[in-house]
Amino acid sequence: MHVVDHTAGSEMSETRNVLKESARIARGKISPLTELNDGDFDALIIPGGFGAAKNLSSFATKGADMCVDPTLSGKVKAFHTAGKPIGMSCIAPVIAAKLIPGVELTVGSDQEGTNKWPHAGTAGAINAMGGKHVVTEVSEAHVDYKNKVVTTAAFMCETNLHEIHDGVGVMVTEVLKLTK
Secondary structure, X not given: OOXXXXXXXXXXXXXXXXXXXXXXXXXXXXXXXXXXXXXXXXXXXXXXXXXXXXXXXXXXXXXXXXXXXXXXXXXHHHHHHOOOOEEEEOOOHHHXXXXXXXXXXXXXXXXXXXXXXXXXXXXXXXXXXXXXXXXXXXXXXXXXXXXXXXEEOHHHOOOOHHHHHHHHHHHHHHHHHHOO
């Protein structure tokens, strides 16, 4: 998949290694997804962004007809089957929509045509994949108690960073509550 220069919004000719980029961003020791074991953790949190839309799934190019990386698919299903909470932000909830039938999710608004919510059409893709989109504000999270899935819109909204931070904080807090 192409690499984007986010300062200019244009495609770059270079390629990147996802694992190396993850280590750079995390500034620490990381492990490949293949080593993730649901028995070792109380919950799973998947951040969104281009990685979720382009590397962990094909949503960026195929929309509702997307595929999920087979390794990630297995891990999400394992956490879900074990009854462990799953948190997702930004575009990542589309992954749950594809993998967990009937799951309730949010990516914020479903009203297209506003500059504040430029990706509102994603709500329709969630519904088309068998999920149920729930409208929330960016500073909120939605909890699907039946499936133990907590989602927040994050960068699906063009807003102040502190509002995105608030929503992600609510998501993490709700995921932690579900671990008890």
